[in-house]
Amino acid sequence: MNRKCPRISGLAAGLAMLGATAAGAADLAPIVEAPVAEVPAASSPWQIRVRGVGVITEDSGSVNGVAGSDLSYSDSVIPELDISYYFTDNIAAELILGTTFADIDEDGAVGVPVGRAWLLPPTLTLQYHFTDFGAFKPYVGAGVNYSMFYNQSERGGFHNLDVENAFGVALQVGFDYMLDEHWGVNFDVKKIFLETDWSADHDSLGALSGKAKIDPWLIGGGITYRF
Template identity: 70%
Template sequence: MNINRARVLSCLAGASVALFAMGATAADLAAPQEAPTAYEALSTKSPWQIRVRALGVITNDSGSIDQAPGVGLEYSDSVVPELDITYYFTENFAAELILGTTYAKIKTDGLGDLDVGKAWLLPPTLMLQYHFTDFGAFKPYVGAGVNYSLFYNQSDRAGFTGLDVEDNFGAALQVGFDYMLDEHWGINFDVKKIFLETDWKVDNNALTNGPLSGKAKIDPWLIGAGVTYRF
C-alpha cells in the first residue's frame, strides 16, 4: 500500500512539474508586447514638419460703400514670407498652422479711385489636411480649415481719418504638393483660397460730413512656393 501511495505521489508531482513548465512556456509565448501608437505603426518619422514659403497674396477687388451705392473697393496685392507648422496624426491626416502677415492698400473703385488708407493683416489659419501617399516622392494634399484675420497698424490717407477694418473669421481651402528630395528635405507648391468679408469704416473729411462704411470683401488667393523639412 505504501509503495502504491508513493508511486501515485511521484506521478502527481511529475505531472505538476510538466504542467507548470507547459504553462510557463505558454505564458512566455503569449506575453503581451507594448502596442505601438497608430502613428508609430505607420511610420518611424517624426510627426512634425515645417515649411517656409514665398507667398503671393492676390486679393479680390470687391466691397461696398453704404453711402455711395455702386461704388466698390480695391486692394493692393503683395508678396510676403510665410511659415507653417504641420503635425501628422497618421501618414494621411495632418493639421497645419499657417503663419504670416501682409498688408493691403485700400482705394475706392468708381469714386475717383481715392486712397482711403492702408491696413496690415495677420491671418493665422488652421487647416485639416489629407495627404496622398501612393505617388512616391510626389506627395499631394488637400485641406480645409478656418482663418481668423486680425487687422492692425491701420493708417489713413489725406482726407480720411479713423480707418477701422474689423477682425473676422473666414473659411479656407487648400491644395498643394511636396516633392521630397530625401527623407527630410523637399520642395513645396501650395495654393489657398480664403473667404474673408468684413465691415469697415472711415471718417471722410473731404466728401461728406459723416463717416463712410460698408463691406470689404477681400477673398484672397494665396499662392506659395518654398522648402519643406520633415523632422
C-alpha cells in the same frame, strides 16, 4: 584467445581520436552570430515649411451702400511659415503664419484712396495627404482663418479707419516633392473667403462705412523639412 578484442579496442580508439579532433575543430571555429533585423526609425510627426507667397485679392466692397461704389486692395508678396503635425501618414493639421498689408482704395462713386491696413491671418487647416506616389506627395485641405487687422493708417482727408477682425473659410491644395527622408520642395495654393466691415471718417464726405470683401488667393512655393 578472442580475436575480436583487438579489433574492438582499435575501433574504440579511432572513435575517440575522431571525437577529439571534431571537438578541437569546434573550439577553433569562429562563432557566427545570427543577423539582427534592423527596425526603421519612425518618422517624426512634425514638419515645417518656409514659403514665398503671392497674395492676390478679390477687390470688392461697398461704401455707404452706394450703387457703383467699390473697393480695391493692393496685392503683395510675403514670407510664410507653416507648422504641420501628422496624426497618421494621411491626416495632418497645418498652422499657417504670415503677415501682409493692403492699400485700400475706393474705385467707384468716390474714387479716392482710403488708407492702409496690416493683416495677420493665422489659418488652421486639416489636410489629407496621398501616399501612393512615392516622392510626390499631393494633399488637399480645408479649415478656418481668423484675420486680424492692425497698424491701420489713413490717406489724406480720412480719419479713424477701422477694418474689423473677422473669421473666414480656407481651402487648400498642394504637393511636396521629397528629395530625401527630411528635405523636399513644396507648391501650395490657398483660397480664403474673407469679408469684413470697415468704417472711416472723411473731412468732406463725412462718415463712411461698408463691407470689404477681400477673398485672397495665396499662391506659394518653398522648402519642406520633416523632422
